[in-house]
Amino acid sequence: MGWNRHITLSLVALFATASPSLSNEIGDADKGAAVFKECSSCHSVGQGAKNRVGPHLNGIFGRRAAGLDGFRYSNGLTRMGKDGLVWDFDLLDRYVENPKAFASDTRMAYKGLKDAGQRADLLAYLRRYSDDPGNIPEAAPTMAGTDHSVDAAILAIQGDPEYGEYLSSECTSCHQLSGDNDGIPGIIGWPAEDFVVAMHAYKDKFRPHPVMQMMAGRLSNEEIAALAAYFEVAGP
Amino acid sequence: MKLNRRLFMGGVAAGAAAATLATPAAHASNQGKPKVVVIGGGAGGATAARYVAKDSKGEIDVTLIEPTRSYYTCFFSNLYIGGFRELNSIAHSYGTLASEYGVNVVHDWAVGIDRAARTVTLAGGATLSYDRLILSPGIDFVEGAVDGWDVSHQNAMPHAYKAGSQSELLKAQIEAMPEGGTFAMVAPPNPFRCPPGPYERISMVAHVLKAKNPTAKIIVADPKDKFSKMALFQEGWGLHYDGMIDWIGPDFGGGDVSVNPDAMTLTIDGEETKVDVCNVIPAMKAGRICEIAGITDGNWAPVNPHTMQSRMDENIHVLGDASQQGDMPKSGFAANSQAKVAAMAVRSALTGSKLFPAKFTNTCWSLIDSDDGVKVGASYEATDEKIAKVDGFISQTGEDAELRKTTYEESIGWYAGITSDMFG
């Protein structure tokens, strides 16, 4: 939070005035190399990197989601890519924090990295293997923006499933109650927390879909909780 | 039934978020369950019947009156004309509403409504009483709207604005056009059902002709100087069907039109043209049963946005195209959305169930050519005056092919979703 996107200070000046939390946001690439070890059983990065269990991560900043030909991505990421999602610092940060909340059906079997400082380090490291690494940290794709992770207080709201059922009739104009997934994803039986995080991602305009941004944009925190409570147990 | 109080103390304006518990009204048909009669088994009526029956869990008797056994959705009927869908894929029957939701489906026309006695008379002679009546009869055409045309000419010059045999007829006529022939459309004035509908249709006709009859021409005579998704359609027409479509707006006489169905001619601004197919889409008004009920003001039936109740009779709710509600377009999506608000209000009035604040949404997808889909949508809230637009979006010109393809795929998902939300 509070990171000024229009900052034009030089690297030196920046470090001279940076507060400790700021350096967290930018991250330490060398420390990130150590964090990456956890990823390296599936992903490779650097010279000669290839797709393995996961896609290679060269040029990940500025790449469209699901943007590598020849790698089989989940439907969720593929759809986001088609909707125009391009990876930048904020989006990667969010994805790494909780992959399933970001893309519900992601094939990345990784529970997520909760520590914001470690994520910043990791991303600083990966940023070396994307275009214009010399721009760090001023280049737009690198900068940390607002902290978008969903507040614990919001996650703790206990939704009323009955209210959720009424509100859900707005969702079922498009999302099939059978859970079918053709063209529009199924949302039946979603874990409530994933639902809440996903809806807030739309509300904050992190996830790119305009219909969902509009729908989520007018739901209050309580309404999102109510919908989450309903859909978690709804069945066809 | 637990009402979570905390829920309603959130940041939203108290009035807007508060649910109210109504006291059920004493009902007219004083023995037995309260009775709801729904007239019209289309987008609005089928949804309303299903939601009242489903959510009242047997506490309310629901009768749906609809003359046809198969309802053909107008939505996606243009895709049928374009060859992207089979006709039977847009047909829906009432079997599930009857068997799974216990809706009493009566295949007949409603011909009379006695508001004082709260009864509906059917063409077959039966009389049904109601506690609440839901009207979703769709549209009829304004007589004399297009000089030279009335419904008796709908075979020579189809409207195809009610789907089914009219769509089949229009498609057959397009396919039978002579090489280099002319397809003409007389577009309707506002307000009308499905604002992008005529222009999606033009796209689909062009798609067919480009493949089968590439020297054919398309003329659109339009009384409006702007139409829905105009920039998107015009961009698409240039891209896919360059030179084929001649859109004639009011500045060039598009509003001054007459037809001669016997001679198959169309006269625009005094200039007569011989045409091979003439798709006449006249000005529209609420389905006639609204007039018969005496609840129209001008061409449409005004409603209270919070509940979709008629402004003239609180025992009647009007949905969909027939209603005059404010900012929502006349679409299947809108009718479905309004039906759920009305169903909740009806249940609340008759059984005392909770009444939550009304919310409405709409999204209309259109197909311009294979895998080139676009959309426009908005969300709405009820104010005392009207259903008012809150927020909206529209596809952009110049979007890439991938995004347009996803948008089209999304529309297919939407069709499956909304038709099961209507018909079960």
Ligand SMILES: Cc1cc2nc3c(=O)[nH]c(=O)nc-3n(C[C@H](O)[C@H](O)[C@H](O)COP(=O)(O)OP(=O)(O)OC[C@H]3O[C@@H](n4cnc5c(N)ncnc54)[C@H](O)[C@@H]3O)c2cc1C
């Ligand atoms: C070409 C075209 C394309 C369209 N595309 C889309 C789209 O992509 N998306 C979208 O959301 N909308 C679309 N629409 C609009 C949509 O079809 C209508 O807005 C929607 O059907 C309105 O629902 P309704 O319930 O008001 O009327 P309808 O769906 O027309 O239903 C009315 C029903 O009432 C019955 N009825 C009428 N009078 C009586 C009576 N006296 N007694 C008993 N029954 C009666 C009729 O038989 C009919 O079945 C399109 C329309 C057209 C013409």
